[in-house]
Amino acid sequence: MNFSLTTEQQQLVDQVRKFTAAHLAPGVAERDEKQEFPLDAFKEFGKMGMFGLCYPTEFGGSGMGYLPYILAVEEVSKVDAAFGIAYSVNTSLYGGSVMYSQATAEQKKRFLAPIASGQAIGSFGLTEPSAGSDAAGQKMLATKDGDSYILNGTKIFNTNGPIADYTVIYALTDPSIGTKSMCAFVVEKGMEGFYVGPKAHKMGIRSAQVAEMVLNNVRVSPEHMIAKPGEGFKLAMVTLDGGRIGVAAQALGIAEGAFAIAADYLQKREQFGKPLVKQQYLAFKMAELYADLEKARLVLYKAATLKEEGKPFTTAAAIAKLTCSDTAMKITTECVQMLGGNGYMQEYHVERMMRDAKITQIYEGTNEIQKLVISSNLFAHKK
Ligand code: CAA
Numbered sequence: 001m002n003f004s005l006t007t008e009q010q011q012l013v014d015q016v017r018k019f020t021a022a023h024l025a026p027g028v029a030e031r032d033e034k035q036e037f038p039l040d041a042f043k044e045f046g047k048m049g050m051f052g053l054c055y056p057t058e059f060g061g062s063g064m065g066y067l068p069y070i071l072a073v074e075e076v077s078k079v080d081a082a083f084g085i086a087y088s089v090n091t092s093l094y095g096g097s098v099m100y101s102q103a104t105a106e107q108k109k110r111f112l113a114p115i116a117s118g119q120a121i122g123s124f125g126l127t128e129p130s131a132g133s134d135a136a137g138q139k140m141l142a143t144k145d146g147d148s149y150i151l152n153g154t155k156i157f158n159t160n161g162p163i164a165d166y167t168v169i170y171a172l173t174d175p176s177i178g179t180k181s182m183c184a185f186v187v188e189k190g191m192e193g194f195y196v197g198p199k200a201h202k203m204g205i206r207s208a209q210v211a212e213m214v215l216n217n218v219r220v221s222p223e224h225m226i227a228k229p230g231e232g233f234k235l236a237m238v239t240l241d242g243g244r245i246g247v248a249a250q251a252l253g254i255a256e257g258a259f260a261i262a263a264d265y266l267q268k269r270e271q272f273g274k275p276l277v278k279q280q281y282l283a284f285k286m287a288e289l290y291a292d293l294e295k296a297r298l299v300l301y302k303a304a305t306l307k308e309e310g311k312p313f314t315t316a317a318a319i320a321k322l323t324c325s326d327t328a329m330k331i332t333t334e335c336v337q338m339l340g341g342n343g344y345m346q347e348y349h350v351e352r353m354m355r356d357a358k359i360t361q362i363y364e365g366t367n368e369i370q371k372l373v374i375s376s377n378l379f380a381h382k383k
Pocket of ligand 1: 089124126127132133134135136157158159233234237238240241314362363364365366369372373
């Protein structure tokens with residue numbers, strides 16, 4: 001057990017921190033207000049090799065590992081959580097679906113390498129209007145027609161939908177047997193019958209581009225199928241396990257960002273003749289929040305390390321997502337309160353962080369679903 005980052009990991013964090021200060025901090029509040037995504041910065045980040053940290057070199061990555069990738073998600077999310085989720089969905093959910101599928105090496109080179117090398121952007125289509133927490137309740141239909149499949153249905157809440165070159169679409173070939181027929185395809189931007197709706201208007205992570213996707217007789221070739229009927233549900237679950245560590249990293253980053261702003265504010269702002277931090281109530285509050293951050297970081301890095309080492313990590317990922325998102329909600333709410341009226345104002349950023357924190361308790365499996373995952377694994381042997 002080692003609680004320190006390696007030199008290489010620390011250098012990566014420093015590199016991401018510099019990128020964040022130069023490209024993400026400027027205009028972050030305005031982008032939130034206008035719901036504008038920093039697409040150029042995202043592409044630049046991809047070209048720096050950040051999308052491929054956790055993927056092997058043969059598929060366009062650098063093979064550095066899952067923990068380094070998680071450190072990068074955490075770092076960008078300290079400043080811009082919308083960028084953090086765009087990065088995580090692109091890398092964990094799109095990239096993970098292709099990487100962990102039974103697709104051939106040729107398919108992985110075709111559909112993963114452009115993402116891992118930062119040449120293209122990915123999105124993930126699992127959720128449907130009537131299949132949210134119940135991911136098995138899909139309606140998207142894949143009908144065989146000769147060698148091809150024809151896709152029909154609607155996906156919603158697709159992060160990166162409006163900017164994606166490739167989207168993984170989960171579908172059923174035979175709804176009467178449910179997930180036993182679940183499969184997955186890569187659908188490419190511009191395919192006939194593939195429509196991406198207008199960007200959704202959201203409470204938080206407002207600059208992230210989220211939309212619904214309608215597939216109306218979209219014909220896909222056998223090369224686009226990355227999971228055969230019966231393989232799709234497990235692929236979605238395994239992929240989400242990895243994605244949940246990404247959301248946990250995003251949440252921890254949000255909490256750390258808000259904490260740093262509050263720590264600075266409490267030292268500079270004077271009331272009753274002394275800096276606020278000299279009020280023991282506030283100093284103790286910060287001590288408690290700091291302890292919360294440490295606890296969240298430990299479970300996050302543990303989950304990422306287990307995944308990197310190829311060990312079972314489903315429960316650890318659910319614990320990390322549950323812990324880090326609840327910590328983010330608690331810390332951002334406390335930070336708004338400690339900054340008083342200023343905390344409620346846009347220019348102090350913590351109000352945005354509080355809005356951003358909320359979704360981390362909801363997406364990639366609500367925290368109630370995380371408790372279901374943890375308890376099912378906890379009592380699995382008693383079934
Ligand atoms: N790894 C591998 N296999 C798994 C697994 C995992 N983590 N979880 C389940 N499975 C397998 C089971 O072993 C079982 O296999 P067998 O049929 O061989 O026995 C099979 O999958 C079915 O498992 P369950 O009976 O547990 O399935 P379920 O229907 O009860 O659902 C669930 C389980 C955990 C509730 C699942 O539906 C779930 O995770 N729901 C939440 C969905 C979710 O996270 N959606 C987020 C979408 S992405 C997003 O948020 C958008 C974005 O852009 C950010």
